[in-house]
Amino acid sequence: MFQVLVKNISGIVPKLLEALDKSEEIFFDTTTQVIMDDWSKDNIVLTGDAAHAPSFLTGQGSSLAMIGSYILANELKNNNNINDALSTYEKIMKPFAEINQKAIENEGSFILYPKNEEEMEKRSVILKQLENMNKEDMEAHDMIDITRVIEYPNLSN
Numbered sequence: 001m002f003q004v005l006v007k008n009i010s011g012i013v014p015k016l017l018e019a020l021d022k023s024e025e026i027f028f029d030t031t032t033q034v035i036m037d038d039w040s041k042d043n044i045v046l047t048g049d050a051a052h053a054p055s056f057l058t059g060q061g062s063s064l065a066m067i068g069s070y071i072l073a074n075e076l077k078n079n080n081n082i083n084d085a086l087s088t089y090e091k092i093m094k095p096f097a098e099i100n101q102k103a104i105e106n107e108g109s110f111i112l113y114p115k116n117e118e119e120m121e122k123r124s125v126i127l128k129q130l131e132n133m134n135k136e137d138m139e140a141h142d143m144i145d146i147t148r149v150i151e152y153p154n155l156s157n
Protein backbone atom coordinates (compact mmCIF):
# COMPACT_ATOMS: atom_id res chain seq x y z
CA MET A 1 0.00 0.00 0.00
CA PHE A 2 2.84 2.38 0.89
CA GLN A 3 4.51 1.72 -2.46
CA VAL A 4 1.29 2.50 -4.32
CA LEU A 5 0.85 5.77 -2.37
CA VAL A 6 4.30 7.13 -3.20
CA LYS A 7 4.91 5.60 -6.62
CA ASN A 8 4.59 8.92 -8.48
CA ILE A 9 7.03 10.82 -6.28
CA SER A 10 10.47 11.38 -7.79
CA GLY A 11 13.74 12.50 -6.19
CA ILE A 12 15.09 10.12 -3.57
CA VAL A 13 11.85 8.13 -3.25
CA PRO A 14 12.54 5.45 -5.94
CA LYS A 15 15.87 4.68 -4.24
CA LEU A 16 14.16 4.43 -0.84
CA LEU A 17 11.55 2.07 -2.29
CA GLU A 18 14.31 -0.12 -3.70
CA ALA A 19 16.02 -0.22 -0.28
CA LEU A 20 12.66 -0.99 1.33
CA ASP A 21 12.34 -4.11 -0.80
CA LYS A 22 15.74 -5.34 0.37
CA SER A 23 15.25 -4.54 4.08
CA GLU A 24 14.47 -7.30 6.51
CA GLU A 25 13.43 -4.92 9.29
CA ILE A 26 11.28 -1.81 8.80
CA PHE A 27 10.70 0.76 11.55
CA PHE A 28 7.23 2.29 11.50
CA ASP A 29 5.73 4.48 14.21
CA THR A 30 2.69 6.64 14.91
CA THR A 31 2.58 10.18 16.28
CA THR A 32 0.44 10.83 19.33
CA GLN A 33 -0.32 13.49 21.91
CA VAL A 34 -0.91 12.84 25.63
CA ILE A 35 -4.07 14.52 26.93
CA MET A 36 -4.84 13.82 30.61
CA ASP A 37 -7.96 14.93 32.51
CA ASP A 38 -5.95 15.39 35.72
CA TRP A 39 -2.23 15.84 36.21
CA SER A 40 -2.04 14.83 39.86
CA LYS A 41 -3.53 12.56 42.49
CA ASP A 42 -2.67 12.83 46.18
CA ASN A 43 1.08 13.53 46.20
CA ILE A 44 1.80 12.09 42.72
CA VAL A 45 2.16 14.53 39.83
CA LEU A 46 2.80 14.28 36.09
CA THR A 47 5.17 16.60 34.23
CA GLY A 48 6.50 16.86 30.69
CA ASP A 49 5.39 14.32 28.11
CA ALA A 50 3.63 12.21 30.77
CA ALA A 51 1.23 15.11 31.39
CA HIS A 52 1.01 16.81 27.99
CA ALA A 53 3.18 15.36 25.19
CA PRO A 54 2.44 17.63 22.23
CA SER A 55 4.13 15.23 19.71
CA PHE A 56 7.33 16.06 17.88
CA LEU A 57 5.28 17.72 15.13
CA THR A 58 5.09 20.82 17.34
CA GLY A 59 8.81 20.91 18.21
CA GLN A 60 7.78 22.17 21.67
CA GLY A 61 7.89 19.10 23.93
CA SER A 62 11.19 19.85 25.66
CA SER A 63 10.32 23.51 26.11
CA LEU A 64 6.97 22.63 27.66
CA ALA A 65 8.60 20.04 29.92
CA MET A 66 11.15 22.58 31.20
CA ILE A 67 8.66 25.42 31.71
CA GLY A 68 6.24 23.05 33.49
CA SER A 69 8.99 21.80 35.78
CA TYR A 70 10.00 25.37 36.58
CA ILE A 71 6.43 26.27 37.51
CA LEU A 72 5.97 23.09 39.55
CA ALA A 73 9.20 23.74 41.48
CA ASN A 74 8.11 27.31 42.23
CA GLU A 75 4.63 26.28 43.35
CA LEU A 76 6.07 23.58 45.63
CA LYS A 77 8.38 26.20 47.11
CA ASN A 78 5.63 28.82 47.57
CA ASN A 79 2.82 26.64 48.95
CA ASN A 80 2.81 24.92 52.32
CA ASN A 81 0.04 22.60 51.18
CA ILE A 82 1.11 20.12 48.48
CA ASN A 83 -2.40 19.86 46.99
CA ASP A 84 -2.52 23.64 46.54
CA ALA A 85 0.89 23.56 44.84
CA LEU A 86 -0.07 20.75 42.45
CA SER A 87 -3.45 22.24 41.51
CA THR A 88 -1.94 25.72 40.93
CA TYR A 89 0.77 24.19 38.72
CA GLU A 90 -1.89 22.44 36.63
CA LYS A 91 -4.11 25.53 36.49
CA ILE A 92 -1.23 27.64 35.12
CA MET A 93 0.41 25.10 32.84
CA LYS A 94 -2.54 23.28 31.26
CA PRO A 95 -3.88 26.16 29.10
CA PHE A 96 -0.35 26.77 27.82
CA ALA A 97 0.20 23.10 26.99
CA GLU A 98 -3.17 23.06 25.20
CA ILE A 99 -2.26 26.05 23.01
CA ASN A 100 0.82 24.16 21.85
CA GLN A 101 -1.04 20.88 21.33
CA LYS A 102 -3.80 22.56 19.31
CA ALA A 103 -1.26 24.28 17.05
CA ILE A 104 -1.04 21.18 14.87
CA GLU A 105 -4.72 20.21 14.91
CA ASN A 106 -5.41 21.59 11.49
CA GLU A 107 -2.52 22.35 9.21
CA GLY A 108 0.61 21.84 11.27
CA SER A 109 1.59 18.40 10.08
CA PHE A 110 1.97 19.27 6.40
CA ILE A 111 5.20 21.10 7.28
CA LEU A 112 6.78 17.75 8.13
CA TYR A 113 4.57 15.41 6.12
CA PRO A 114 3.13 17.05 3.02
CA LYS A 115 0.58 14.63 1.54
CA ASN A 116 0.44 15.95 -2.02
CA GLU A 117 1.93 18.44 -4.49
CA GLU A 118 -0.26 21.26 -3.20
CA GLU A 119 0.94 20.78 0.39
CA MET A 120 4.56 20.50 -0.79
CA GLU A 121 4.20 23.84 -2.58
CA LYS A 122 2.59 25.39 0.53
CA ARG A 123 5.46 24.12 2.66
CA SER A 124 8.09 25.53 0.26
CA VAL A 125 6.45 28.98 0.44
CA ILE A 126 6.50 28.91 4.26
CA LEU A 127 10.11 27.71 4.44
CA LYS A 128 11.23 30.44 2.04
CA GLN A 129 9.48 33.06 4.19
CA LEU A 130 11.48 31.91 7.24
CA GLU A 131 14.66 33.35 5.69
CA ASN A 132 13.31 36.88 6.03
CA MET A 133 11.68 36.54 9.44
CA ASN A 134 12.81 38.29 12.59
CA LYS A 135 13.14 36.02 15.63
CA GLU A 136 10.31 37.95 17.30
CA ASP A 137 7.94 37.25 14.40
CA MET A 138 8.39 33.49 14.40
CA GLU A 139 5.36 31.55 15.50
CA ALA A 140 7.51 28.96 17.25
CA HIS A 141 9.04 31.70 19.33
CA ASP A 142 5.55 32.91 20.17
CA MET A 143 4.38 29.42 21.10
CA ILE A 144 6.95 28.97 23.85
CA ASP A 145 6.09 32.31 25.42
CA ILE A 146 4.05 31.37 28.47
CA THR A 147 3.67 35.04 29.33
CA ARG A 148 0.93 35.02 26.67
CA VAL A 149 -1.06 32.92 29.12
CA ILE A 150 -0.03 34.27 32.53
CA GLU A 151 2.36 36.69 34.21
CA TYR A 152 4.70 34.36 36.06
CA PRO A 153 7.59 35.59 38.23
CA ASN A 154 10.94 35.49 36.39
CA LEU A 155 9.52 33.92 33.21
CA SER A 156 8.88 37.20 31.39
CA ASN A 157 12.64 37.67 30.88
Ligand SMILES: Cc1cc2nc3c(=O)[nH]c(=O)nc-3n(C[C@H](O)[C@H](O)[C@H](O)COP(=O)(O)OP(=O)(O)OC[C@H]3O[C@@H](n4cnc5c(N)ncnc54)[C@H](O)[C@@H]3O)c2cc1C
Residues within 6 Å of the ligand: 047, 048, 049, 050, 053, 054, 055, 056, 059, 060, 061, 062, 063, 064, 065
Ligand atom coordinates in the same frame (compact mmCIF):
# COMPACT_ATOMS: atom_id res chain seq x y z
C1 LIG B 1 11.63 12.57 16.92
C2 LIG B 1 11.38 13.60 17.99
C3 LIG B 1 11.74 14.94 17.76
C4 LIG B 1 11.50 15.91 18.73
N1 LIG B 1 11.85 17.21 18.48
C5 LIG B 1 11.67 18.14 19.43
C6 LIG B 1 12.10 19.49 19.21
O1 LIG B 1 12.62 19.86 18.17
N2 LIG B 1 11.88 20.39 20.20
C7 LIG B 1 11.30 20.05 21.40
O2 LIG B 1 11.14 20.92 22.28
N3 LIG B 1 10.89 18.78 21.62
C8 LIG B 1 11.06 17.82 20.68
N4 LIG B 1 10.66 16.52 20.91
C9 LIG B 1 9.92 16.21 22.15
C10 LIG B 1 10.83 16.02 23.33
O3 LIG B 1 11.83 15.04 23.06
C11 LIG B 1 9.97 15.56 24.53
O4 LIG B 1 8.81 16.36 24.61
C12 LIG B 1 10.75 15.69 25.81
O5 LIG B 1 11.89 14.83 25.75
C13 LIG B 1 9.88 15.32 27.00
O6 LIG B 1 10.68 15.31 28.15
P1 LIG B 1 10.24 14.45 29.38
O7 LIG B 1 11.31 14.66 30.40
O8 LIG B 1 8.84 14.75 29.76
O9 LIG B 1 10.22 12.92 28.89
P2 LIG B 1 11.44 12.03 28.37
O10 LIG B 1 12.49 12.86 27.69
O11 LIG B 1 10.80 10.92 27.59
O12 LIG B 1 12.09 11.45 29.71
C14 LIG B 1 11.45 10.43 30.43
C15 LIG B 1 12.58 9.57 31.02
O13 LIG B 1 12.02 8.62 31.94
C16 LIG B 1 12.64 7.38 31.76
N5 LIG B 1 11.76 6.33 32.29
C17 LIG B 1 10.64 5.82 31.73
N6 LIG B 1 10.08 4.90 32.51
C18 LIG B 1 10.86 4.83 33.62
C19 LIG B 1 10.81 4.06 34.81
N7 LIG B 1 9.83 3.19 35.03
N8 LIG B 1 11.78 4.24 35.72
C20 LIG B 1 12.77 5.14 35.53
N9 LIG B 1 12.87 5.90 34.42
C21 LIG B 1 11.92 5.75 33.47
C22 LIG B 1 12.89 7.29 30.27
O14 LIG B 1 13.91 6.37 29.96
C23 LIG B 1 13.29 8.73 29.95
O15 LIG B 1 14.69 8.94 30.09
C24 LIG B 1 10.89 15.54 19.96
C25 LIG B 1 10.52 14.21 20.18
C26 LIG B 1 10.76 13.25 19.21
C27 LIG B 1 10.36 11.82 19.49
